[in-house]
Amino acid sequence: MKTVVITGSARGLGLEMAKVFRQNNLNLVISDLNKENLEKAKEELEKINSDSKVGICVCDVTKSSDIENLIKHTKKEFNNIDIWINNAGVNQPEKPIWELTEKEIDLVLDIDLKGAIIGSKLVMEEMIKQKQGAIYNIEGYGSNDAKMLGLSIYGTSKRAITYFTEALAKESEEKNTGIIVGKLSPGIMITDFITNALGDKEKINLSEKTKKVYNILGDYPDVVAKFLVENMLINTKNNAKIEWLTNRKAAWRFMTAGFNKRDFFK
């Protein structure tokens, strides 16, 4: 039975992806900052009828020792790591660059960018020993070079994640490791992430204009997770991009916006 590890998976997209993996009988190790939240998430996962097992492991992705421990914990419980998803992420306060503190900038880059880089590096070492495995990183606003006020540092990290993931895939291919590396592009999801900055440290008050765009382009994370996981399960290609909100889908959503009565914020 295959084993999946997802960082930042006590809620949001991470937890929803875990549910779909469990429905497909894959063993799981969910990990996040807080043990109680992980225990609650595990309870939820265990309500799903499945032959697989669910492990939990506290891991702050800004600490490489925590990531090493997550790898060790998974190997001990399940022997192998088949799929690793660097999913942990935080949003930034909705401010221009010069109004952000250095601490706020560090936190976003340390979690969203460096956390995924170190996670990929450490699990790559392990997967090379196994001679197989798949690593996925999550794209986000900025990955396609889009820019907007209040998302510049987050966008910097996601633009870099895209480059980093492609570079890792190329190195994996050139070194003939047999490990596949890919990008998951979830579009816009209605999770705590869109209204909370820096973990849950600060609230973001969404403008009416932003809410309108989210109502058109956004989806609940369970819908996106089903699509991403089903595609990961059949993907055998290195450097794949599994994309939920394609340009075509976004254009269609705008064209049919007049018929769309969704209101995620009522």
Ligand SMILES: NC(=O)c1ccc[n+]([C@@H]2O[C@H](COP(=O)([O-])OP(=O)(O)OC[C@H]3O[C@@H](n4cnc5c(N)ncnc54)[C@H](O)[C@@H]3O)[C@@H](O)[C@H]2O)c1
């Ligand atoms: N929500 C969106 O619209 C959206 C869009 C594109 C990409 N994404 C990306 O999807 C991923 C998941 O986002 P989400 O919407 O589910 O957010 P979320 O806030 O619901 O979940 C993020 C999880 O990451 C955890 N986390 C935060 N800091 C961590 C750390 N240092 N170490 C370990 N875990 C940590 C949180 O505790 C939380 O459980 C993120 O990478 C995010 O950038 C989100």
